[in-house]
Amino acid sequence: MVRHTTGAVRGGNLPAPTIRRDRERLVSLVHPDRLHVFVRRVCAAMGSSEREAGLVADQLIGANLSGHDSHGVGMLPAYVDGFSRKRLQVNQHVTAVVDNGALAVFDGNSGFGQVMGYEATEAAIERAKAHGVAVVGLRNSFHIGRIGHWGEQCARAGLASIHFVNVAGHTPLVAPFAGADARFGTNPFCVAIPGQGDRPAALLDMATSKIAMGKARVALNKGVPVPEDTLLDGEGRVTTDPSGMFRHPRQGALIAMGEHKGSGLAIVCELLGAALLGGLVMGEDSMRRNTIINNMLTIAIDPEAITGRDCLVSEATAYLDYVRASALREGFGEVLMPGEPEHRSRIDRADGVEVDDTTLSELRGAAATVGVPEAAEALD
Numbered sequence: 001m002v003r004h005t006t007g008a009v010r011g012g013n014l015p016a017p018t019i020r021r022d023r024e025r026l027v028s029l030v031h032p033d034r035l036h037v038f039v040r041r042v043c044a045a046m047g048s049s050e051r052e053a054g055l056v057a058d059q060l061i062g063a064n065l066s067g068h069d070s071h072g073v074g075m076l077p078a079y080v081d082g083f084s085r086k087r088l089q090v091n092q093h094v095t096a097v098v099d100n101g102a103l104a105v106f107d108g109n110s111g112f113g114q115v116m117g118y119e120a121t122e123a124a125i126e127r128a129k130a131h132g133v134a135v136v137g138l139r140n141s142f143h144i145g146r147i148g149h150w151g152e153q154c155a156r157a158g159l160a161s162i163h164f165v166n167v168a169g170h171t172p173l174v175a176p177f178a179g180a181d182a183r184f185g186t187n188p189f190c191v192a193i194p195g196q197g198d199r200p201a202a203l204l205d206m207a208t209s210k211i212a213m214g215k216a217r218v219a220l221n222k223g224v225p226v227p228e229d230t231l232l233d234g235e236g237r238v239t240t241d242p243s244g245m246f247r248h249p250r251q252g253a254l255i256a257m258g259e260h261k262g263s264g265l266a267i268v269c270e271l272l273g274a275a276l277l278g279g280l281v282m283g284e285d286s287m288r289r290n291t292i293i294n295n296m297l298t299i300a301i302d303p304e305a306i307t308g309r310d311c312l313v314s315e316a317t318a319y320l321d322y323v324r325a326s327a328l329r330e331g332f333g334e335v336l337m338p339g340e341p342e343h344r345s346r347i348d349r350a351d352g353v354e355v356d357d358t359t360l361s362e363l364r365g366a367a368a369t370v371g372v373p374e375a376a377e378a379l380d
């Protein structure tokens with residue numbers, strides 16, 4: 001987790017961003033602490049408490065550091081937009097709807113997902129430690145960002161966790177297997193296995209679409225195509241042009257990962273992550289809300305209630321080494337475990353996160369919208 005920083009608005013003594021050209025677009029390398037300062041300033045201008053602003057900044061910049069710009073600071077303008085339209089409420093806390101010890105469901109009260117996700121996950125950890133297992137639902141939260149963040153929170157506490165998530169409150173974005181138009185969101189799924197110390201032994205964290213929606217936004221902002229066979233245009237034809245995802249009417253659709261199996265996983269994320277919890281399910285009502293609602297079912301399991309954390313960690317380490325040693329297929333350089341790309345990205349990006357000029361200008365616009373244009377000085 002990114003620590004809270006206390007740097008001045010301009011980023012104190014942190015190195016100034018460097019700028020380079022990437023396919024005719026300007027890309028700035030911005031120190032993560034500068035981004036952290038910026039996000040906290042904008043959240044404070046929306047009225048967020050210091051704790052809330054810090055949790056939002058921790059998760060957004062944590063996503064950038066993990067290599068997931070789709071869920072990083074580039075989401076802040078959407079949060080400001082949600083706040084301006086009263087879809088996002090600041091300074092909320094989860095409230096219990098069901099509380100039976102090991103089973104609980106919390107309402108997120110349209111609050112910042114970074115706070116709702118954190119509080120619901122803390123409750124899951126506490127209950128799993130008490131009962132060996134906890135099943136905790138979170139419904140009606142604003143966007144909860146990168147789901148791996150919640151898996152990491154469980155893993156740091158020594159727990160294994162499974163997260164089924166739906167996304168609703170706007171038009172559907174992902175076409176089901178064999179479908180030509182969208183019927184569900186990018187419904188992420190995550191499993192975390194605790195490791196030694198803070199780093200999970202394995203962290204599978206994925207959208208159930210071939211690419212996350214934010215990756216189409218990042219590609220559009222960078223002026224690059226999306227990978228082959230990941231998108232349909234408004235007529236249901238395969239395309240690499242991300243612009244169709246931002247066109248209305250006749251919006252395109254992301255293609256579900258893993259053919260019929262990934263499409264099925266997205267559907268059970270909707271059913272377990274939302275329908276089971278009394279959360280908003282994608283459909284006509286959901287489309288009219290014009291917001292970003294996430295619902296999440298978390299199952300947290302304490303290995304200490306079974307064979308013990310040390311035993312799980314040593315089995316996991318030995319097994320992952322065994323898998324890693326697979327002979328390589330032609331064209332591949334190594335076998336990676338889930339979570340390894342993110343771990344490497346955190347090392348690579350520790351001193352600078354690439355932010356394209358479109359995203360920078362959207363961030364400046366967001367700061368101006370909430371009346372603190374000077375907050376953008378942290379990015380200069």
Ligand SMILES: NC(=O)c1ccc[n+]([C@@H]2O[C@H](COP(=O)([O-])OP(=O)(O)OC[C@H]3O[C@@H](n4cnc5c(N)ncnc54)[C@H](O)[C@@H]3O)[C@@H](O)[C@H]2O)c1
Pocket residue numbers: 068070071143144145146147148166167186187188203204205206207208210211212213215294335336337338339340341342
């Ligand atoms: N809040 C929401 O509504 C929402 C919706 C969708 C996605 N998301 C988030 O978007 C992020 C991006 O999702 P994504 O599906 O684009 O991620 P991705 O495709 O980059 O990675 C998915 C998983 O595959 C692993 N992986 C990646 N490359 C690998 C390789 N070469 N070998 C082995 N494993 C590899 C990663 O460690 C990760 O666990 C996630 O953090 C997800 O939680 C959030």
